[in-house]
Amino acid sequence: MIVLGNKYKFTEYELKNLKEKFQEITNIPYKEKNSENVIEAIEKALKSRNRKLIILNTAAPIPHKLITYLTNLELQGVSFISIEHFLEKHMYKCYIPEDYTDISFLENIKPYSKWQYLQKRVIDFFGVFWLFFFSWPVMLYCIYRIKKESPDGPILLKQKRIGLNGKEYKCIKFRSMIPDAEKGVPKFASKNDPRVFKWGAVMRETKLDELPQIWNILRGEMHLIGPRPERSYWVNQFEKVIPYYNERHLVKPGITGWAQVMYKYGKNDKDAKQKLMYDLYYIKYWSIKLELKIVWLTAKTIFGK
Structure with a gap:
């Protein structure tokens, strides 16, 4: 799998477990980087082992050119999943935002009926x-x-x-x-x-x-x-x-x-x-x-x- 961005940092224990499910994990940062270089890194990673999953571990705004590229990848069969959904689906935990700018996740955290x-x-x-x-x-x-x-x-x-x-x-x-x-x-x-x-x-x-x-x-x-x-x-x-x-x-x-x-x-x-x-x-x-x-x-x- 490919991890785009560094919003959430996996622990050593988590990386060890993930490597049992995913043969190779590539992290590609994009903040303050040239879009062409980021796209080139993604292209190279996609060719390796024919990977088809990109985790959107993104916090910083994504440049328009990079968004267009990612959209075209989806048309080619590449799947995307946000870090929030990935943690819940594969790690069985809920992502906690680092700051107080997004509290929408609280909607589903409720007392027992x-x-x-x-x-x-x-x-x-x-x-x-x-x-x-x-x-x-x-x-x-x-x-x-x-x-x-x-x-x-x-x-x-x-x-x-x-x-x-x-x-x-x-x-x-x-x-x-x-x-x-x-x-x-x-x-x-x-x-x-x-x-x-x-x-x-x-x-x-x-x-x-x-x-x-x-x-x-x-x-x-x-x-x-x-x-x-x-x-x-x-x-x-x-x-x-x-x-x-x-x-x-x-x-x-x-x-x-x-x-x-x-x-x-x-x-x-x-x-x-x-x-x-x-x-x-x-x-x-x-x-x-x-x-x-x-x-x-x-x-x-x-x-x-």
């Missing part, structure tokens, strides 16, 4: 029943390991998190760090974080530390599946640098979710933006099929696959 919410609650109660049925021995073992490896602190950690419509609630998790790990200043966990004890690292990797949130689901504060609940400190930080961050609070958070299974553990605002793209896709395209897919991918994560 009454029928969707009813389906979500049925899934919640059904899922919680089976989750508890199969996991209660694991939870007992987690309690044992936490007491053994970090006896000075509590077993459960209750943190205020942001839920539906930006309201706070107390999220319950198994404690995975040493007592008073943050010393009053929230910070991201990192790989081989010295604050995380041995079994705590296992719980974080396999998501077992999230199991006590079953109680949050029964209380109606969370869904089984939804965006990851975030702390108000980080929400305030992300709001300043990530446009439309609060859109994820149109629905209740979940123990697991599309962003959690599709993207690595976040450690900065760039990761938070990537995860938000997946959260918005989940809200926009919510379906029973997508719910089941997340359950399956979560199970694979837990069992290390």
Whole structure:
């Protein structure tokens, strides 16, 4: 495929996955470049491997001559797709504009309808029943390991998190760090974080530390599946640098979710933006099929696959 422009920059992880679908990816910038040179680069790329797809990754205005050329290419069988549609179709995430000049994409990001919410609650109660049925021995073992490896602190950690419509609630998790790990200043966990004890690292990797949130689901504060609940400190930080961050609070958070299974553990605002793209896709395209897919991918994560 050919990528025209640099509006969205693919991550290394995304490029690795794309190369499994597309044998060769050519990026052609056009901003502040001569139209003849850009057309020559496109012609050369089209001849290589007989490519027929051009992604319009464009932000800067396109010169008239280049538009005419692209139009003629379409008559020759070349397909075009905008970066917004490409991300949704092939990467399963929603593009977030870098600025506030285009907010039209917000039209399709809406809270659940009454029928969707009813389906979500049925899934919640059904899922919680089976989750508890199969996991209660694991939870007992987690309690044992936490007491053994970090006896000075509590077993459960209750943190205020942001839920539906930006309201706070107390999220319950198994404690995975040493007592008073943050010393009053929230910070991201990192790989081989010295604050995380041995079994705590296992719980974080396999998501077992999230199991006590079953109680949050029964209380109606969370869904089984939804965006990851975030702390108000980080929400305030992300709001300043990530446009439309609060859109994820149109629905209740979940123990697991599309962003959690599709993207690595976040450690900065760039990761938070990537995860938000997946959260918005989940809200926009919510379906029973997508719910089941997340359950399956979560199970694979837990069992290390």
